[in-house]
Amino acid sequence: MELNVNGVAHSVDVEPDMPLLWALREVLGMTGTKYGCGVAQCGACSVQLNGELVRACSIPVSSAAGQKITTIEGLSKDSSHPVQKAWVALDIPQCGYCQSGQILAAAALLKRVPKPTDADIDAAMANICRCGTYQRIRDGIHVAAGQKKLADVLHDYATAGVTKA
Secondary structure (H helix, E strand, C coil): CCEEEEEEEECCCCCCCEEEEHHHHHHHCCCCCCCCCCCCCCCCCEEECCCEEEEECCCCCHHCCCCECHHHHHCCCCCHHHHHHHHHHCCCCCCCCCCHHHHHHHHHHHHHCCCCCHHHHHCCCCCCCCCHHHHHHHHHHHHCCCCHHHHHHHHHHCCCCCCCC
């Protein structure tokens, strides 16, 4: 079976019903995509399939064959995607486990809605963050979209007594 992952064709010899998550992690070694719940609820396993966000734990590898799969490793080669830059600048991750899925969800949102409202962000960002960094995630998306200035957000954090994670 052929998988196009991050612009590279891979031939994988797996059962057609294997979840895409396991083909990515265990067969191709792309461990940025995380296992969380296994029932498509938490979003830790999120990847983009033809630009649309999907939960890799619930997609059989046969359904992804011949399609364009983007993992966190393929979002940008040097972490230069605006979402990745905002995530680092705002120190969004705490434990970081969910963040590859969060970043891919944010990138998919910005591709669809370049200047999202808070309501757009809340509707699109359905991934679970155990650390509760939702406000920072929202701010990061606004910074990546150019709707807020990084310096202003950091100033607001300092004024509110918000420290680095």
